[in-house]
Every structure is written in C-alpha cells, then in structure tokens.
Amino acid sequence: MLETLDRAVGGERLIGAAAIARGANGEPVLLGCKCTACQKEMVPPVSVCPVCGGEDMREAVQPDEGVLYSYTVVHVGPKRFRRPLALGYVDLDNGVRVFSHLEGDTFKIGERMKFDVAIVGRDPDETDLTGYVFRKENGQ
C-alpha cells in the first residue's frame, strides 16, 4: 500500500487526501484504484466497484496528465475554498475521468492538464487547505 499524504503529513488539512500518495521519488502522485473483476479504474480509491460490485479493489497510480473534458468557474460557495473556484473533469491519458480543482485563470476544453498538489482554500482558523489540482501543462 502506498503512503497517502494524509498518513504522511499529520495535521495538514487535505482535500481529497485518499487520492494523493507519495510516489517512489517522494513526489505526490494521483492515486486511484482498479477493480480486479471488471478492470475498471477510478479516482479516488473506493472499496467497492461502482460498476460491477466487486470488492477486490487494488491501488493504481494514475497518469499525471490528461485533457480537460469540462469545467466551471464558481463565484459563490463554501467560504473555505478560494473564489472564484474552478472545478472540472480531466480525462487522464489512461481514460479515467477525474473531478478536480483547477489552477489557472482561463481554461479551454481539450487542453492538456497536469496533476499537482496546491493550496485550494483556507479554513476560518487560517489553516491552508491543500488538495490535488490540475493546471495547464505550460504552468499558466
């Protein structure tokens, strides 16, 4: 079992912590799972396959790049998240679709996106909230 960041970093507030693990080189990786019965992969990891009901789910590190399938920019919502808040679906290079915070000012459906971990908000006690995000591959 990979070390997820919620187990690695005590006390830090992570959004989507079950889907963030440390890779072999210590860098964060996107963690999903694969059903051994139907081979379906998904993010975040779950204990029961929503496709076939299988219960033998194996951890599966996901590709760190994909294509923006759809997104929205939200100007109202939970105070703890940064606003405007960009959320979207990214189709990873293995076909898995991931719902994620997005980093950047503008987005275009179909553009290449890259996985990262970043600050996505702040709790009322001023503690930063960290989560997985996708940003444009060129870093903008």
Ligand SMILES: [Zn+2]
């Ligand atoms: Zn399955």
